[in-house]
Amino acid sequence: MPEAANTPPLSAPVITSETPGSFARGVLDKRHPALIQQVRDAFPYGPEQHQALDSLLQEITGGAIAPLPAGTRDESAWARWGQGYFGRSWFEVPFLWAESYFYRRLLGAVGYFERGPWQGIDPFAPFKRAELRGSAVAEELAALDEVADLPLEGRDRALLHGALWGNRADLGFRISSGEAREGAGNLIVDNSALLWRHLGASPNATVYLVADNAGRELIPDLVLIDHLLHTGRASAVVLHVKPYPYYVSDATMNDVIDNLRRVAEAPGRAGEIGDRLWDAMGSGRLAVRAHSFSCAPLPYADMPEDLRDDFARATLTIFKGDLNYRRLVGDQLLPATASFADRTSYFPGPVVALRTLKSDVIVGLDAETLAALETTGEAWRTSGTHAVIQGGL
Numbered sequence: 001m002p003e004a005a006n007t008p009p010l011s012a013p014v015i016t017s018e019t020p021g022s023f024a025r026g027v028l029d030k031r032h033p034a035l036i037q038q039v040r041d042a043f044p045y046g047p048e049q050h051q052a053l054d055s056l057l058q059e060i061t062g063g064a065i066a067p068l069p070a071g072t073r074d075e076s077a078w079a080r081w082g083q084g085y086f087g088r089s090w091f092e093v094p095f096l097w098a099e100s101y102f103y104r105r106l107l108g109a110v111g112y113f114e115r116g117p118w119q120g121i122d123p124f125a126p127f128k129r130a131e132l133r134g135s136a137v138a139e140e141l142a143a144l145d146e147v148a149d150l151p152l153e154g155r156d157r158a159l160l161h162g163a164l165w166g167n168r169a170d171l172g173f174r175i176s177s178g179e180a181r182e183g184a185g186n187l188i189v190d191n192s193a194l195l196w197r198h199l200g201a202s203p204n205a206t207v208y209l210v211a212d213n214a215g216r217e218l219i220p221d222l223v224l225i226d227h228l229l230h231t232g233r234a235s236a237v238v239l240h241v242k243p244y245p246y247y248v249s250d251a252t253m254n255d256v257i258d259n260l261r262r263v264a265e266a267p268g269r270a271g272e273i274g275d276r277l278w279d280a281m282g283s284g285r286l287a288v289r290a291h292s293f294s295c296a297p298l299p300y301a302d303m304p305e306d307l308r309d310d311f312a313r314a315t316l317t318i319f320k321g322d323l324n325y326r327r328l329v330g331d332q333l334l335p336a337t338a339s340f341a342d343r344t345s346y347f348p349g350p351v352v353a354l355r356t357l358k359s360d361v362i363v364g365l366d367a368e369t370l371a372a373l374e375t376t377g378e379a380w381r382t383s384g385t386h387a388v389i390q391g392g393l
């Protein structure tokens with residue numbers, strides 16, 4: 001098994017998809033082929049795209065990993081990141097790398113990067129759009145009218161939890177689970193008091209939020225951002241999104257615009273929040289960044305200098321979602337009781353992860369919680385029913 005490069009002290013095997021029946025294997029041999037079919041069905045692609053999708057499907061299900069075509073704009077970056085992986089089976093290379101490269105190749109297959117009519121067409125846009133127009137978003141926006149009447153502590157909790165559990169609704173997750181599960185969910189680590197205390201003790205805070213999915217996750221993220229700005233907990237917010245479509249529903253700048261417009265056009269409090277956020281973007285109090293490393297197949301421990309310098313300016317960085325969590329602590333078979341603070345000690349500032357559990361990686365549990373979870377017999381690590389608000393503060 002490959003060893004982790006550049007990651008903090010505790011070394012543990014990097015997760016691959018080699019084991020039949022494992023979560024990672026299921027993503028590669030079920031979720032990815034199903035996604036190719038969904039994308040194919042969602043657009044009137046021409047023969048060129050269909051052929052490219054056919055050969056990608058063939059490659060991921062039985063072939064060897066091929067490099068990017070010569071002359072592609074990011075060919076050299078992927079040649080570097082994929083050194084030692086090309087020519088091998090998709091299942092035996094690191095899971096994180098294989099998933100990221102799959103999305104890069106899927107976009108390549110539908111002509112996203114090439115000059116031509118399909119350039120810049122987000123293959124996941126129909127799914128994102130449907131979610132944005134759906135009744136769940138409308139209901140969640142309407143519920144903000146009630147939240148507005150809560151005392152500050154209640155609003156803090158409701159809006160933080162909204163952003164947290166919004167992560168359960170991601171569209172990639174629904175490909176294998178049928179539907180994202182609804183319900184109360186289990187918060188198995190809750191460091192939210194530390195988060196509020198840290199912000200309370202930091203005048204003129206700049207909060208960074210590293211976004212995950214668009215739609216039912218990004219909307220509550222934006223609402224939380226407004227809450228931080230509006231209550232003075234933050235004087236500025238920086239929102240990191242993906243530079244191109246990724247992991248099905250990950251938020252890009254186009255999604256920020258669509259989601260913000262959706263909020264601003266809603267009636268009631270939601271519309272007010274949308275207007276304030278619109279103004280915050282205009283005044284620079286809310287800035288958006290789309291760094292290329294956000295789509296890199298690497299842990300944050302390997303982030304480039306410019307991104308490290310950027311995060312170093314944050315009073316607090318909030319990482320959303322499962323994939324960011326994997327990249328933050330390392331996509332490795334770590335002991336669940338390993339310290340979150342130790343695993344994130346390389347990060348240039350205080351961090352908090354808001355994540356529902358949708359893959360095998362988890363750290364920072366106490367032995368009792370872990371033992372109780374293990375006795376349930378549930379797939380608590382991967383089902384999206386459990387969550388953490390976990391801080392290295």
Ligand SMILES: O=P(O)(O)OC[C@@]1(O)O[C@H](CO)[C@@H](O)[C@@H]1O
Pocket residue numbers: 027031099167170172173212213247320321322323324326358359
């Ligand atoms: O980062 P998110 O949206 O919370 O979750 C994304 C995710 O669940 O999707 C993949 C499977 O498709 C997992 O490997 C991954 O962690």
